Amino acid sequence: MNLQELVLDYKNEVVKSIQDSVRIKSVQEEPLKGMPFGEGPAKALENMLDLGRRLGFEVTNFDNYAGHIDFGTGSDEEMIGILGHVDVVPEGKGWDYPPYEARIVDGKMYGRGVLDDKGPTIAALYALKAIKDSGVKLSKKVRVIVGANEETGWGCMNHYFGKLNMPQPAMSFTPDSSFPVTYAEKGILHLMISKECSENLNFSINGGVAFNSVPDSALGIFSLSIKDEVLLKLDKFNSEKEFKISLSEKNEKLELLSLGKASHGARPSNGYNAITALFHFLSTLNIEDLELKNMVQFFNQYIKMEFSGKSLGINFEDEPSGELTLNIGKIECQNNKIMFGFDIRYPVTFTKEQVIEEIDKRAKNTGLTLSIRSEKAPLYVPKDSFLVKTLMNIYKEITGDIDAEPVSIGGGTYARAVKNAVAFGALLKDQEDNMHQKNEYLEIEKLDIWLKIYVQAIYDLAK
Structure with a gap:
């Protein structure tokens, strides 16, 4: 079975799910009872976890700080992690379309979080769904870990890995940067x-x-x-x-x-x-x-x-x-x-x-x-590591960008919240980087490449 073809069958569902998520304004607010980062981030987290439930995965919400979505029965010691977040930076002014409407115009979906990081997280989740529905057996558990406070302090990860002492995956990626692979973060x-x-x-x-x-x-x-x-x-x-x-x-x-x-x-x-x-x-x-x-x-x-x-x-x-x-x-x-x-x-x-x-x-x-x-603290994973080499090969094969090299960035991603992790996408080289800017948008056609890359990445790391 060709997983890269199968995953494209979910594209329309991916688009709708991204829209549903973006329509929840999830900028950090004053904490409320049971909502440590305010109502918006809590609603966005539950929305993402509920999507995981509807897709057939095992889901746990950890006090509205973070949650995880599990597939597979492997040990925690060999677990593959995918880390994403549902909170967003404030929308700012000057948008051409309402920032929390997720309106699609000329093949582009406009909205705060379509790139950073609701869209990529949902694409990775549907890639895991495609593997589940295919019947392909994986030898390792895959865990999608979702936080609600990435943009303003990482209280989500401090709670999840710190206070609750949840197990760290053996290797992970976060779809919260750009392709190909980010091996170093300042x-x-x-x-x-x-x-x-x-x-x-x-x-x-x-x-x-x-x-x-x-x-x-x-x-x-x-x-x-x-x-x-x-x-x-x-x-x-x-x-x-x-x-x-x-x-x-x-x-x-x-x-x-x-x-x-x-x-x-x-x-x-x-x-x-x-x-x-x-x-x-x-x-x-x-x-x-x-x-x-x-x-x-x-x-x-x-x-x-x-x-x-x-x-x-x-x-x-x-x-x-x-x-x-x-x-x-x-x-x-x-x-x-x-x-x-x-x-x-x-x-x-x-x-x-x-x-x-x-x-x-x-x-x-x-x-x-x-x-x-x-x-x-900075992050650094050697270029010749199994994780970096595997993800680089997938990126090159699917995009045809055979001369690509791993990159370093000034951005900070969840990759540094765990051991042996890198940022992997989702911004492609020909996509405009307007994260944290007005008119943040996602070209719907790019989902084809995102889905193919992520389904292959999950399979190759966990097979």
């Missing part, structure tokens, strides 16, 4: 720099929705005392930029709205950071307010418009994973509190301590306090 640091001021600030700056997204807007509200200088310099500044800063007056205050382009925080060069752009412009002004002046000086001296962290002294680089990347994802400056958040992806041969030491020295010079919001 370390991730979400750092917060803050300052408590003795008096209320005479300005406010707010921008960004998440540390790990390049912000596409930032709004600064200032005293009218800088109006004349802004008028003198803003047109020239905007003339040299693709994305603009607009000026308006409201309630006897000056408002500067900086616009940019959103992107995943692991790929800051693919976007345009509205926060750093606003501070870049502010650095051209003669600012008298002391707190604002200190903030502008900090950005102008240490952040600039850089992606590498060079001015912070952290532009580290290595052969397996490349250069460090830096993104300022969020800022809040209002009342008597200043806070902004870093997303840093550092190379696999460096340590978090090396990064933190350099930033902390410079923060202290400006009277700012550095704290760690979250952290994830």
Whole structure:
């Protein structure tokens, strides 16, 4: 029986199931009783687990933190894992179609999570369904592990593997990156720099929705005392930029709205950071307010418009994973509190301590306090391992991309939550990467390749 042909029979069901999942807004919210990440993620998790039940698998929900879907009777020691997540980053603004409608237009399904990571997880689940229905016998158990807090802290995996001490698979993949195989993932640091001021600030700056997204807007509200200088310099500044800063007056205050382009925080060069752009412009002004002046000086001296962290002294680089990347994802400056958040992806041969030491020295010079919001250690699986070689061969055979090589990324996937795991798809080379951006979409025709790859991967790892 040809599994790659059989799995395509489920394509229409896959499309409907993705739509059902995307229509549940699963951005993290305030916890509720029995819903540690809020109502949306809990509903999305149960939706995915219920799909597993309807497809005929054994399913368990672990306190709405995570769940798993099992097929086969092999031992836990030899188990094959597939890790996916149902939570999503906030939708942001500017969508052409409602982000939680999963509307299909010209062969594309638009919606938050169609790529990251509801669509790929559901494709892998139906690939397992095809194997089940084929009657093919596997020698190893396959477990689809689904989390509800991947985007904002990994509390799901900490609960599942930490508190509950669930067994780790012998080898795993997560369909939460791009093809071919991601064998190295940079370390991730979400750092917060803050300052408590003795008096209320005479300005406010707010921008960004998440540390790990390049912000596409930032709004600064200032005293009218800088109006004349802004008028003198803003047109020239905007003339040299693709994305603009607009000026308006409201309630006897000056408002500067900086616009940019959103992107995943692991790929800051693919976007345009509205926060750093606003501070870049502010650095051209003669600012008298002391707190604002200190903030502008900090950005102008240490952040600039850089992606590498060079001015912070952290532009580290290595052969397996490349250069460090830096993104300022969020800022809040209002009342008597200043806070902004870093997303840093550092190379696999460096340590978090090396990064933190350099930033902390410079923060202290400006009277700012550095704290760690979250952290994830790097991942590295050798290219010549059985897992990497097997998945690479499958990818090459099905796509014809015979010159492909394993890759390293700055993104953080569930692969680093377990031993001997890699990210494997689902983004193909000719697909636009608009994860974490407006108008996230999935070309329906790409499901054919996704399904073929995942059904073969599960079979070859578990046969």
